[in-house]
Amino acid sequence: MKTKSIHHLFFTVVFLLLTCSELTAQNSDSYDTYKGIEFKMPKVNEPLIPNNTVNLKDFGAVNGGYVLNTKAFADAIEAVSKKGGGKVIIPPGIWLTGPIILKSNIELHAQTGALIKFSTDKSLYPIIETSFEGLNTWRCISPIYGKNLVNVAFTGSGVWDGSGEAWRQVKKNKLTEEQWKKFIASGGVLNDKKDSWYPSEQYLKGSKGADQNVRHDLKTKEEFEAIHDFLRPVLVSIQNSKRVLFDGPVFQNSPAWNLHPFMVEDLIVRNITVRNPWFSQNGDGLDVESCKNVIIENSSFDVGDDAICIKSGKDKDGRDRAVACENIIVKNNIVYHGHGGVTVGSEMSGGVKNLHVSNCTFMGTDVGLRFKSTRGRGGIVENIYISDIFMTDIPSQAISFDLYYGGKSIAETLAEGGNTVTTKAVPVNEQTPQFKNISIKNITIKGAQQAVFLQGLPEMNLENIEISNLIAKAEKGFSIIDANGIKINNAKLDIENPTVFEIYNTKNMSLKNIAFNSTSAKAISINGEACQNIELTASPKTDFSKTTTLGETVPKNAVKF
Numbered sequence: 001m002k003t004k005s006i007h008h009l010f011f012t013v014v015f016l017l018l019t020c021s022e023l024t025a026q027n028s029d030s031y032d033t034y035k036g037i038e039f040k041m042p043k044v045n046e047p048l049i050p051n052n053t054v055n056l057k058d059f060g061a062v063n064g065g066y067v068l069n070t071k072a073f074a075d076a077i078e079a080v081s082k083k084g085g086g087k088v089i090i091p092p093g094i095w096l097t098g099p100i101i102l103k104s105n106i107e108l109h110a111q112t113g114a115l116i117k118f119s120t121d122k123s124l125y126p127i128i129e130t131s132f133e134g135l136n137t138w139r140c141i142s143p144i145y146g147k148n149l150v151n152v153a154f155t156g157s158g159v160w161d162g163s164g165e166a167w168r169q170v171k172k173n174k175l176t177e178e179q180w181k182k183f184i185a186s187g188g189v190l191n192d193k194k195d196s197w198y199p200s201e202q203y204l205k206g207s208k209g210a211d212q213n214v215r216h217d218l219k220t221k222e223e224f225e226a227i228h229d230f231l232r233p234v235l236v237s238i239q240n241s242k243r244v245l246f247d248g249p250v251f252q253n254s255p256a257w258n259l260h261p262f263m264v265e266d267l268i269v270r271n272i273t274v275r276n277p278w279f280s281q282n283g284d285g286l287d288v289e290s291c292k293n294v295i296i297e298n299s300s301f302d303v304g305d306d307a308i309c310i311k312s313g314k315d316k317d318g319r320d321r322a323v324a325c326e327n328i329i330v331k332n333n334i335v336y337h338g339h340g341g342v343t344v345g346s347e348m349s350g351g352v353k354n355l356h357v358s359n360c361t362f363m364g365t366d367v368g369l370r371f372k373s374t375r376g377r378g379g380i381v382e383n384i385y386i387s388d389i390f391m392t393d394i395p396s397q398a399i400s401f402d403l404y405y406g407g408k409s410i411a412e413t414l415a416e417g418g419n420t421v422t423t424k425a426v427p428v429n430e431q432t433p434q435f436k437n438i439s440i441k442n443i444t445i446k447g448a449q450q451a452v453f454l455q456g457l458p459e460m461n462l463e464n465i466e467i468s469n470l471i472a473k474a475e476k477g478f479s480i481i482d483a484n485g486i487k488i489n490n491a492k493l494d495i496e497n498p499t500v501f502e503i504y505n506t507k508n509m510s511l512k513n514i515a516f517n518s519t520s521a522k523a524i525s526i527n528g529e530a531c532q533n534i535e536l537t538a539s540p541k542t543d544f545s546k547t548t549t550l551g552e553t554v555p556k557n558a559v560k561f
Contacts, residue, residue, distance in 0.1 A: 052086025102146030110158025134314025206230025318349025
């Protein structure tokens with residue numbers, strides 16, 4: 001009997017293991033990156049890496065973080081490149097190095113336990129002509145740099161560390177007193193107000209007169225060389241390339257942005273971790289600029305600025321390049337900290353189109369979904385589809401469209417009195433940005449300073465934005481300014497402020513099946529002489545006519561109940 005019981009138990013365990021394996025396989029098979037995409041999305045091609053392998057240690061690399069291994073990396077890449085390409089294995093250890101220059105058909109595989117630490121010696125990073133903040137300029141070469149490549153991959157679960165602490169300015173109000181003391185004790189210099197620390201006098205000199213970290217007044221290489229320390233690079237810069245893969249590693253502590261694929265076709269970013277100190281200036285996670293056919297999935301971000309950013313150049317430089325960022329899938333990502341969870345702009349002068357974002361979670365990000373631009377940019381952002389987004393503890397606006405972006409985080413903008421609102425229109429020309437045809441659905445916001453902020457321009461309204469199936473708990477509800485074709489459907493709002501909707505100069509708008517907790521006569525406040533065709537459809541439990549206040553300038557019959 002005992003033997004039979006053992007046999008029975010054995011076969012039961014085997015059956016359960018097989019069943020679980022089958023279910024896992026079914027679940028794995030059922031996941032389809034391209035499922036549910038609202039536009040025609042080409043299949044993104046992965047890099048084709050030849051089956052050749054070398055090990056970094058075989059080229060004289062020394063573990064420990066005290067010997068510079070720049071030559072070992074270069075020799076390993078060159079050796080496998082001569083074979084037509086292949087994999088460079090970076091084994092467990094601490095590998096100090098200067099810049100790594102990529103070549104085509106190369107996979108850098110950082111094994112578990114591998115830490116690639118980039119040198120803090122800035123003289124190892126010569127300045128080159130490149131693009132930064134959407135502009136053509138000079139910057140120090142990136143710790144990881146490649147241009148005009150085909151087939152590049154970063155794999156494994158090792159760590160790439162950019163030693164950003166040696167490069168970045170730090171603001172006192174972002175640190176504890178103890179952290180601030182450590183920065184001062186480490187050297188560097190303070191500004192006149194003693195509220196910002198700089199790594200060197202040269203950096204402080206370079207920052208004076210800079211616009212968004214770029215010096216427009218300097219023209220020659222020699223002029224830029226004089227402020228070398230200020231020209232901090234992005235950690236990974238891959239430009240004008242095809243078939244690029246990031247799969248597995250950790251990228252952290254960048255001098256400026258972490259990952260910057262620029263004009264890349266067929267880009268896959270998956271299963272990676274991107275980290276920067278929350279106080280890191282311009283410490284973006286991933287900036288995808290003027291790229292085509294992109295997948296960003298199953299990754300986590302905890303950074304000091306925007307986390308997942310979609311861009312296409314800034315002002316005239318971006319318009320002259322005229323390369324849109326298009327055909328992008330962003331799925332199954334988590335953002336723990338950042339100025340924005342998923343951001344479009346503000347550098348979008350070449351346009352952004354065909355963007356799908358779904359099943360992402362933002363926890364404590366300054367903003368959740370962030371769209372930003374300003375006059376002078378030009379460019380069209382269109383065909384954006386966002387769904388199944390979950391946000392908690394958002395300190396400012398959970399969903400934000402700001403066409404008056406001035407280079408500051410929303411938290412900083414709010415601290416200075418809030419967003420700009422003006423009724424003065426200017427002529428429409430190539431410098432006028434446009435955002436249109438955007439769908440946002442199945443959104444949960446659990447805690448925010450404001451649920452939704454939509455602000456277009458008087459001369460170019462936000463156009464055709466639909467928000468549906470929204471659950472939101474926030475201090476403030478909606479601000480809708482200079483917009484056309486706004487539809488809000490199926491929303492359950494728990495808003496502390498008695499005014500839930502502030503609507504200004506908006507036309508062709510509808511509210512349907514909206515539930516909110518305010519009983520104020522100003523729960524919906526409508527103002528502006530440009531208002532027209534606003535339809536407020538009451539639900540069985542809501543009579544909008546009793547909770548709506550119209551300003552004196554609102555045209556007669558502009559609002560229908």
